[in-house]
Amino acid sequence: xxxxxxxxxxxxxxxxxxxxxxAMALVxxxxxxxxxxxxEAAQDRALEITxxxxxxxxxxxxxxxxxxxxxxxxxxxxxxxRSTCNAILAGLLKxxxxxxxxxxxxxxxxxxxxxxxxxxGGAAANVADRLWFIKAKQTGDFAYADYxxxxxxxxxxxxxxxxxxxxxxxxxxxxxxxxxxSWLNSFAEEFSLPEGSRLAVTDKNGMLLARWPNPQDWxxxxxxxxxxxxxLVVQGHRQGRGEGVGAEGISRLFAFTPLAxxxxxxxxxxxxxxxxxxxxxxxxxQLMAGFTGLATALVLALAAAWFGSDLFLFKQFRxxxxxxxxxxxxxxxxxxxxxxxxxxxxxxxxxxxxMAAALETRNREREAAERERGRLMxxxxxxxATFEGIVTSMTQGVIM
Numbered sequence: 358x359x360x361x362x363x364x365x366x367x368x369x370x371x372x373x374x375x376x377x378x379x380a381m382a383l384v385x386x387x388x389x390x391x392x393x394x395x396x397e398a399a400q401d402r403a404l405e406i407t408x409x410x411x412x413x414x415x416x417x418x419x420x421x422x423x424x425x426x427x428x429x430x431x432x433x434x435x436x437x438x439r440s441t442c443n444a445i446l447a448g449l450l451k452x453x454x455x456x457x458x459x460x461x462x463x464x465x466x467x468x469x470x471x472x473x474x475x476x477x478g479g480a481a482a483n484v485a486d487r488l489w490f491i492k493a494k495q496t497g498d499f500a501y502a503d504y505x506x507x508x509x510x511x512x513x514x515x516x517x518x519x520x521x522x523x524x525x526x527x528x529x530x531x532x533x534x535x536x537x538x539s540w541l542n543s544f545a546e547e548f549s550l551p552e553g554s555r556l557a558v559t560d561k562n563g564m565l566l567a568r569w570p571n572p573q574d575w576x577x578x579x580x581x582x583x584x585x586x587x588x589l590v591v592q593g594h595r596q597g598r599g600e601g602v603g604a605e606g607i608s609r610l611f612a613f614t615p616l617a618x619x620x621x622x623x624x625x626x627x628x629x630x631x632x633x634x635x636x637x638x639x640x641x642x643q644l645m646a647g648f649t650g651l652a653t654a655l656v657l658a659l660a661a662a663w664f665g666s667d668l669f670l671f672k673q674f675r676x677x678x679x680x681x682x683x684x685x686x687x688x689x690x691x692x693x694x695x696x697x698x699x700x701x702x703x704x705x706x707x708x709x710x711x712m713a714a715a716l717e718t719r720n721r722e723r724e725a726a727e728r729e730r731g732r733l734m735x736x737x738x739x740x741x742a743t744f745e746g747i748v749t750s751m752t753q754g755v756i757m
Contacts, residue, residue: 396610399636400598403629404612406548410556410627413544414616417455418517421534422499424453425519429532434470435521437461437530442470457514457535461521464528466490484533493518493531501536502624513538513558513566513576538567541627545569551635553607558616560625563587580604586613586628595626600633608633 428434428449433441446459450472460471466485468475475482484490488502501517514535520528538558545556546569558567563581580587585603590613598612613628 395636396600396633399610399631400612403610403631404598404614406545406550406556406629407612407614407627410541410544411614411616413540414627417536417540418501418515421456421517421536422519424449425499425517425532425534428459429519429521434461434532435529437463437469439470443472443474446470446472455537455540457512457537458533459535460533462490462518462531462533464494464530468533469530487516489516489518489533490531493520494528497522497528513572515566539572541567542569542572545629550629551631553609553632553635554630555609556627556629557586558625558627559584559587559590559613561590563591566625578604585609585611585630586626589613590626603630610636 428446431445432438433445436442442461446461450456450459458471458473461469462484463469466483466487468484489500492500492502497520499517499519501515512535514537516533516535518531518533521530521532523529541556541558545554550556556567556569557565557575559580560566563579563584565575565578565580565587568575580603581591582588583604585599585601589597589599594613595615596613598610600608600610602608609630609632611628611630613626616625616627
């Protein structure tokens with residue numbers, strides 16, 4: 358009996374566990390949906406920030422162009438009067454800290470004056486092969502290109518140039534301005550990105566031109582291989598989103614878009630990446646809360662099934678088994694006492710009690726019949742003895 362009860366209890370507990378499985382599946386499915394929604398929201402947010410940064414970059418370019426036009430109108434700058442020009446440019450650099458350097462470049466690419474001179478007082482590098490110089494010379498208008506680390510300043514900068522024209526409209530020289538890309542650091546801090554996030558500018562060759570945070574550790578690195586965005590940019594992508602593990606070994610969700618300018622969006626992209634742990638934190642917490650709730654419910658359900666089955670089911674089952682045993686041993690007065698119990702077990706118990714009562718009644722009737730039979734047999738025996746006595750007396754009388 359104990360083995361049977363244990364088997365039934367195990368099956369009941371298994372049913373309870375199976376009943377909770379669909380709920381766990383629903384919680385897991387909801388969590389996956391929540392994670393997907395969180396990923397999309399994080400990527401949308403990242404893309405929104407990159408577009409805002411791109412617009413800010415374009416505003417900076419437009420402001421730089423206005424400054425370049427105004428500075429190029431200064432006679433000492435137009436004539437490249439070295440002593441006066443150097444002082445003017447140095448003063449302007451203090452006035453505009455967003456610039457890395459200012460200079461006047463002749464048509465051969467050689468510097469005539471600079472706000473920050475070359476180290477050691479030597480000549481600055483020839484810039485005739487720089488893309489900004491070539492574009493400005495070809496278009497005769499303000500041009501920008503060459504996101505690079507400045508050889509003189511060591512800062513990541515976007516190089517720009519504005520042709521200085523003579524009265525006949527011919528190019529006499531160029532006013533060169535480098536835009537400091539470190540403005541992205543303060544820009545990123547304004548958005549309160551989650552810890553572990555990063556904002557970066559990558560040129561078309563995969564070189565990091567700006568990076569927040571810790572720019573000193575990353576600016577100048579080539580991420581064409583192993584980078585989240587650098588490898589995509591080198592392949593020709595200029596906008597997108599995704600999820601992956603970058604050079605730091607941290608899984609991140611990211612989005613990138615072209616770094617907008619004055620008609621040239623092919624030179625570099627700006628990207629924002631957010632750790633997946635931060636993006637999925639709310640969904641994972643929801644999943645954990647769901648599973649914790651289900652685990653608690655499962656424990657309570659198992660406890661209720663264990664103790665409840667013993668109180669409401671197995672106790673009655675044992676009572677039924679005990680009554681059956683007593684009945685089998687001939688105790689026809691054995692009863693389950695299930696008269697007030699509902700359900701299948703109650704009906705079974707009442708049927709058992711009815712059967713036992715019927716057996717008891719038939720047994721009483723049989724015993725009564727046995728007693729009556731005994732009484733009749735006693736009377737017959739007495740009658741037989743009397744008859745035998747009479748016959749014996751008759752025989753003796755005849756003999757006599």
